[in-house]
Amino acid sequence: MIGEEKIDIDDIMSLILKSKQISENKAQLDVTGDLSELSVKEIKQEIAIETVSAGLLLICAAIFLTFAVSLSKEIENSDSPFTSEIVRKAKAFGYSLIPYGVFGGVGNGSIFTTALFVLVIIMLINIFAYGAELQKESDETL
Numbered sequence: 372m373i374g375e376e377k378i379d380i381d382d383i384m385s386l387i388l389k390s391k392q393i394s395e396n397k398a399q400l401d402v403t404g405d406l407s408e409l410s411v412k413e414i415k416q417e418i419a420i421e422t423v424s425a426g427l428l429l430i431c432a433a434i435f436l437t438f439a440v441s442l443s444k445e446i447e448n449s450d451s452p453f454t455s456e457i458v459r460k461a462k463a464f465g466y467s468l469i470p471y472g473v474f475g476g477v478g479n480g481s482i483f484t485t486a487l488f489v490l491v492i493i494m495l496i497n498i499f500a501y502g503a504e505l506q507k508e509s510d511e512t513l
Contacts, residue, residue, distance in 0.1 A: 424474065431471035438464040453506035458499065465493040 389401040442460040446452055472489035473482070 428471070428474050431467075431474055435464065435467040435471050438467045451506065453499075453503035455503065455507075458496075458503045461496045461499060465489075465496040468492060 387403045389403070391399050393399050438460065442457070442464050445457050445460050449457055468489045472485040475485050
């Protein structure tokens with residue numbers, strides 16, 4: 372972006388970004404705006420909200436990563452990927468993505484895309500569970 376762009380930040384203030392190319396690998400960015408309407412209280416509230424949001428997102432990430440590691444270890448130690456234990460752990464992993472998708476989507480403003488991604492993963496896990504059921508029936512008929 373070389374030129375001038377106006378950015379509105381949370382209806383509190385507007386910034387004007389001016390950029391110009393200095394050389395091939397360098398650019399200069401000047402930021403100007405009226406900060407007179409921005410109070411210390413609003414800054415503290417924004418920092419608190421962002422901190423709590425980031426904390427919730429990290430907790431959700433830790434939870435779904437724990438389920439992902441558990442699922443990976445089970446797949447590694449199993450003879451077949453179509454076992455009931457792997458399906459159980461895959462479903463737990465899929466459902467652990469829901470809070471991460473909600474908080475992550477709200478945090479970056481793309482809740483629809485994130486929710487769609489989580490739903491697709493859960494759908495694939497359910498298809499995999501059906502494949503495991505078919506494998507079990509096939510093994511029982513032999």
